[in-house]
Amino acid sequence: MDTTTCFTDEDDWLHVLSMLPDDLDDSCRSKLAIERFREIRCASDLLRLCLAYGVCDMSLRQVAAWASTIGLGELSNVAVLKRLRSAGDWLGHLIVQWLSHRGLIGQVPPLQVRVVDGSVVTTPGQQAQDYRIHLGFDLARMRVADVELTPTSEGESLRRHIQGHGEVLLADRGYGKPPQVAAALSGGAHVVVRIHYQTMPLETSKGRRLDTLSLLETLDSHEIGDWPVFLQVGKRRFALRLVAVKKSRAAAEQAIAKARRKAEKNGTVKPDPRSLRAARYTYLLTDLTSKEISAAHVLELYRLRWQIELAFKRIKSLLNLNLRAKSDDIVRTYLLANILGALLIDELCGNALSFFPWGFRLTKAPCQPLATP
Numbered sequence: 041m042d043t044t045t046c047f048t049d050e051d052d053w054l055h056v057l058s059m060l061p062d063d064l065d066d067s068c069r070s071k072l073a074i075e076r077f078r079e080i081r082c083a084s085d086l087l088r089l090c091l092a093y094g095v096c097d098m099s100l101r102q103v104a105a106w107a108s109t110i111g112l113g114e115l116s117n118v119a120v121l122k123r124l125r126s127a128g129d130w131l132g133h134l135i136v137q138w139l140s141h142r143g144l145i146g147q148v149p150p151l152q153v154r155v156v157d158g159s160v161v162t163t164p165g166q167q168a169q170d171y172r173i174h175l176g177f178d179l180a181r182m183r184v185a186d187v188e189l190t191p192t193s194e195g196e197s198l199r200r201h202i203q204g205h206g207e208v209l210l211a212d213r214g215y216g217k218p219p220q221v222a223a224a225l226s227g228g229a230h231v232v233v234r235i236h237y238q239t240m241p242l243e244t245s246k247g248r249r250l251d252t253l254s255l256l257e258t259l260d261s262h263e264i265g266d267w268p269v270f271l272q273v274g275k276r277r278f279a280l281r282l283v284a285v286k287k288s289r290a291a292a293e294q295a296i297a298k299a300r301r302k303a304e305k306n307g308t309v310k311p312d313p314r315s316l317r318a319a320r321y322t323y324l325l326t327d328l329t330s331k332e333i334s335a336a337h338v339l340e341l342y343r344l345r346w347q348i349e350l351a352f353k354r355i356k357s358l359l360n361l362n363l364r365a366k367s368d369d370i371v372r373t374y375l376l377a378n379i380l381g382a383l384l385i386d387e388l389c390g391n392a393l394s395f396f397p398w399g400f401r402l403t404k405a406p407c408q409p410l411a412t413p
Contacts, residue, residue, distance in 0.1 A: 046385065046388060047088060047091040047096060048088075048092060048106070048110075050110075053088065055388070056384055057084055059138075059384060059387055059388075060087075060134065060138070061134070061137050061141065064082070064083035064087070065082055067133055067137075068083035068130055071129045071130035072129070080112065080113050080123060081113070083130075085107075085113070086123060086127060087134075088112065089112070089120060089123060089124065090124060090131060090373060090377040091377050092107075093120075093124055093374065093377060094373070094375075094381060095377060100117040100121055100124075103115075103120050104116060104117050107120070124369075124370060124373045125367075125369040125373065126369075127373050127377075128187070128369060128372035128376060131373060131376035131377055131379075132177070134380055135177075135380050135383065136177065138380070138383055139383075151208050151230075151328075151333065152204065152206060152207045152208060153207070153208045153232075153341065154176050154177065154178050154185060154201055154203070154204075154207055154208065154209055154210065155176065155210045155344065155345050156175070156176050156177075156198070156200075156201045156210065156211045157211070157212070157345070158172055158175065158196040159172070159173050159175075160172050160173075160192055161173055170192045171189050171190065171191065171192065172192045172194060172195075173188070173189055174187070174188040174189075174190065174196070174200055175375070186201070186203075187368070187372045187375060188200070188368075189368065196214045196215055197215070198211060198215050198220040198221070198224040198229075198231070199220065199223045199224070199227075202224055202227040204229075205228035205229070206228065206229070208229070208231070208232060208328065208341075209229050209230065209231050209233070210231075210232045210233070210341055210344070210345045211231070211233045211234070211345065212234050212345065212346075213236050215233055216235035216236065216239070216325065217239055218239075218240060218241070218273045219273065221233065221240075221278070221325065222271070222273035222278065225278055225327055230326070230327050230328050231325065231326060232326045232328070232338055232341050232342065234322070234324050234325075235324065235325045236318075237252040237253055237318050237323075238314075240252075240325065241271075241272075242269040242271060242280075242282065242325075243270040243271070244269070244270070245270065250269055252323070253314060253317050253318060255267065256284055256318070256320075256323060257317070259284060259286045259321070260286070261286055261288075262285075262286075264283070264335045264336060265282070265284040265323075265335070266283050266330065267281065267282045268280075268281060269281065269282045280325055280326065280327050281325070281327070281329075281330070281338075282323060282324075282325060283323065283324045283325075283326060283335045283338045283339065284321050284323035284324070285322050285323075285339055286320060286321055287319075287320055287322060292319060292320040296319045296320075298319070299311045299315050299316055299319050303315075322339070322342070324338055324339070
């Protein structure tokens with residue numbers, strides 16, 4: 041199926057609608073995307089406008105002309121803009137519903153979790169500029185909590201997403217640096233973050249530097265590691281857990297190949313042998329206790345974050361994300377329409393939710409914390 045037409049072709053659109061919740065009109069009103077259906081007769085029509093603007097990359101004028109041609113309604117450019125501006129919260133709600141109805145969110149404990157991520161996008165034209173989009177999904181409230189557009193000079197940071205006391209910030213290893221983790225914990229948040237063995241100097245309970253790689257290599261296939269560790273940042277010492285799983289052979293080989301390509305790109309003849317050892321494992325850091333969340337659920341949380349990362353990657357590689365809008369509300373709608381479109385296209389292609397970063401589905405057996413050597 042052509043990804044540029046599956047949301048505009050009538051037959052394909054019926055297929056897309058079959059994958060979405062039945063209460064589109066009710067959720068559309070509750071999220072104030074539309075108060076009264078007039079020119080736009082129903083929520084599915086509004087959704088098509090959003091996807092045409094985002095995924096199909098139409099201008100406001102093109103969206104208005106296309107809507108008129110297929111009978112969605114007689115809309116001016118300004119009328120299209122007004123409807124797109126109000127659709128952000130609703131699109132975020134649909135994204136989280138889509139994940140929830142497919143069982144992904146239901147696999148994690150009822151914590152107040154904010155999934156954070158960032159990506160660089162480019163505006164089109166001769167004077168193209170790069171921007172960084174910072175995105176936060178609030179899973180507790182089933183909505184996209186924040187979308188911020190900044191220059192690329194402003195990097196990814198957990199500090200940007202600290203909002204509520206007790207909230208769990210779920211992030212990839214771009215955020216897994218000691219100052220950021222310390223800032224989040226000091227600000228009253230919890231963390232579940234992927235880390236890199238070189239940039240996260242962990243310690244044992246006795247204050248000795250932890251040999252993270254050697255500890256990971258004690259794991260057998262399908263065994264989940266759960267070790268108490270400590271992080272010293274300035275004068276503060278934080279008690280944490282290192283949660284890890286050994287990747288399947290196929291997933292490990294893929295990660296090792298990626299490490300080799302990265303070394304070649306950086307002009308290095310051979311990658312660091314330690315990087316190849318680390319590539320065989322997925323390992324995360326959290327301050328949540330084993331009573332609050334099991335090790336298996338920590339990994340499932342990370343898999344949820346990875347689905348959003350995959351959506352970003354799919355947007356940039358297949359949907360050709362070019363950010364035209366600069367106002368926050370239109371950027372929000374444009375980005376979220378692309379994320380929802382990417383998830384729908386994944387399901388149309390038969391790939392939805394089938395990816396595990398470590399290469400296999402976790403067993404549901406309870407996991408016991410392991411002692412740190």
